[in-house]
Amino acid sequence: MGAALNETDRDIKLFLCQWGIGENVPDWAAPLGNTWRMSNDIFGAWRAIWRITNQVVGHAKHTRPGAFADMDMLEIGLGFLSFEEERFHFGFWSMMKSPLLIGGVLDEKEMPSESIKIMSNKEVIAINQDPLGKAAELVIRYTEEEWDVWAGDLSSNRKVLAVANWKNESQTVDVDLSLIGVGKAKARDVWAHADGSISDIKTFELKAHELRLLVLSEIEEASRPKALSYYAADDASLEGSAKIVDCSKTECLPVNKKIGNIGGKDTKVTFKSVSAPRDGEVLVGIDFINYDYRHTMWDWESNTRNMTITVNKGDSKRWAFPIAGGDWFESGRLNVVLDGFVKGDGNTVTFTPSSSSGWAPDLVGFEIFE
Numbered sequence: 001m002g003a004a005l006n007e008t009d010r011d012i013k014l015f016l017c018q019w020g021i022g023e024n025v026p027d028w029a030a031p032l033g034n035t036w037r038m039s040n041d042i043f044g045a046w047r048a049i050w051r052i053t054n055q056v057v058g059h060a061k062h063t064r065p066g067a068f069a070d071m072d073m074l075e076i077g078l079g080f081l082s083f084e085e086e087r088f089h090f091g092f093w094s095m096m097k098s099p100l101l102i103g104g105v106l107d108e109k110e111m112p113s114e115s116i117k118i119m120s121n122k123e124v125i126a127i128n129q130d131p132l133g134k135a136a137e138l139v140i141r142y143t144e145e146e147w148d149v150w151a152g153d154l155s156s157n158r159k160v161l162a163v164a165n166w167k168n169e170s171q172t173v174d175v176d177l178s179l180i181g182v183g184k185a186k187a188r189d190v191w192a193h194a195d196g197s198i199s200d201i202k203t204f205e206l207k208a209h210e211l212r213l214l215v216l217s218e219i220e221e222a223s224r225p226k227a228l229s230y231y232a233a234d235d236a237s238l239e240g241s242a243k244i245v246d247c248s249k250t251e252c253l254p255v256n257k258k259i260g261n262i263g264g265k266d267t268k269v270t271f272k273s274v275s276a277p278r279d280g281e282v283l284v285g286i287d288f289i290n291y292d293y294r295h296t297m298w299d300w301e302s303n304t305r306n307m308t309i310t311v312n313k314g315d316s317k318r319w320a321f322p323i324a325g326g327d328w329f330e331s332g333r334l335n336v337v338l339d340g341f342v343k344g345d346g347n348t349v350t351f352t353p354s355s356s357s358g359w360a361p362d363l364v365g366f367e368i369f370e
Contacts, residue, residue: 015070015099020055020293024326026062026069035070035099039293039303042072044080046209047302049089050166054303054322055293056096057138058332060152063097065133071098077115078104087191088164088211090118094128095136095152095160095213123190127215130154136162139179140335143306143320147173147206151180159216161187161198165206175202179335183222188215225283225369231271231349232365233257240267245362251329252364258289258331259363262307265356269363271349276341277370284338287364290321291328305361306354312347314340318354321361331364 014033018025019040029036039055042048052071059069071093076086093100102119104111136152146167152160159182163175177183177200184199190213204212232255233244241261245252252258259269276282294301304320317338324332341347353360 017070023291024330026059026067027326030062030064030067034066035068037072038069039072042075044075044078046081046085048075049081049085049092051294051301051303053092054320056098056135057322058325058330060096060135060137063133063135065131068097068099068133069135070101071096073101073103074119075103076119077106077111082209083114083118084207085209086115086118088209090121091124091127091162091191091211091213092164094124095150095162097128097130097133097135100125100128121190123188123193123215124213127154127160127190127213136160138322138334140337141319142173142337144317145171145173147171149175149179154215156217157219159185159219161214161216163204163206163212165208165210165212167208169208170206170210172203172205175204176200177202178222178224181221181224182216182219184220185216186218188217189213190215227285228277228368228370229275230254230365230367231274233259233363235271235365236363237270237272238268239270240264242267242269247329252289252362253331254287255365257364258329262351262360262363263353263358267353269351271366273345274347274349275345275368276343276347277368278341279343280341281337281339282341283369284336285367285369286319286321286334286336287331287366288321288324288334288361289328289331289364290324290361291326291330292359292361293323305359307360307363308352308354309336309338310350310352311338311340312342316352324361328362 015035016033017037020038038059039052132155134153136150139149139151141148148164150162187196187198245258245260247256290305293303308316308318310316
C-alpha cells in the first residue's frame with residue numbers, strides 16, 4: 001500500500017497500527033508508512049502515561065522526518081487527567097514527535113477550555129513539528145526520587161529540555177546541564193511563555209506530575225562527563241540463576257555478551273575492584289536489555305524491569321529500566337547516580353532483582369564517569 005500511495009500525486013500520510021507487537025518494529029514499519037503504533041492502546045489514567053513513556057524509549061533512535069513512533073491518541077479534555085497531567089501528556093508526546101491525535105470533541109461545550117488551551121499552545125506544537133524530526137531521549141533517571149531528565153536536538157542549533165516529575169507531590173531537583181553538553185543557554189519556558197537563562201547545575205521546583213519544558217537556544221557548549229572505565233558482563237561473578245549469554249557482533253553492544261536470568265531471591269551479579277574517581281556519588285552508565293513489553297490494558301504493567309544496585313555495603317536502591325530496543329539483544333543505556341563509592345579501585349558493585357518474584361533486565365555492563 002505504501003508503494004501505491006507514493007505513486008499518487010497527493011501527499012498522504014500512512015499510519016500503521018499493530019500495537020508494537022513483534023520484534024524490531026521500526027526497522028520494517030518506517031519504510032512502509034509515516035508512523036507506527038509502538039504500544040497497546042492508551043487509557044484514561046495517569047499510569048498509562050508512565051507505561052507508554054517507558055516503551056517509547058527504544059523507538060527514539062528510529063524517529064526522523066517521515067518516520068515517527070505513534071504513542072496513541074491524546075487523553076486530554078476527557079476528565080481522566082488533572083490539568084498538570086494533561087500538560088505533561090501533551091508536552092511529552094510533542095517532544096517525542098508522536099502524532100498529536102485529539103481524542104475528544106474540540107468544542108468548549110464538550111471540553112474544558114483549559115484543555116483546549118493546552119492543545120492550542122503553538123510553542124509546544126512547534127517542538128512536535130520541528131523540521132529536524134528528532135525525538136528526545138532519556139538522559140538520566142532517579143527512580144526512587146521519581147523524576148527524569150529528557151532532552152533532544154531541535155533545528156537551528158537548539159535543544160528541548162524536559163524535567164519530568166512522576167511524584168504525586170511537588171519536589172525540588174537539580175539538573176546537571178553538562179549531561180547534555182550545555183554550559184549556558186537562553187531558556188524559553190513554553191508553558192509560561194517566558195524567557196530566561198540556564199547554566200551549570202539548574203534547580204527546578206516542580207509541581208506534582210509536572211513536565212517542565214524548555215527550549216534552549218544560543219547554547220554555549222560544555223564538556224560532557226568523561227568516561228573513565230568499563231566493566232563488562234564477563235567481569236562479574238554470578239550467583240543463583242544468572243548466566244552469561246553470548247551474542248553476535250551486532251548484538252548486546254558494546255561487548256557482545258550479556259548476563260541474563262537475573263531473577264529469584266538468591267541471584268546476584270557482583271563486580272569487584274571497581275575504580276571510582278571520588279568518595280560518595282558517581283555517575284554510572286548502565287548498558288542493559290529489556291524487551292519485556294506488556295500488551296495489556298487497565299492494569300499496573302509499566303514496561304519496566306527493576307534492578308537493585310548496591311555499592312560496597314551502602315544502602316541499596318531500586319532502578320526502573322525501560323524498554324531498551326526492538327528485541328532481547330538490542331541494548332540501551334540508563335544513566336544513574338550511585339552513592340557509596342570510595343575513591344580508588346577497591347569498590348564492589350552488586351546487582352540483584354528488586355523482588356524475589358520478579359526479573360531484572362539483562363545486564364551488558366556499566367561505565368564509570370569522572
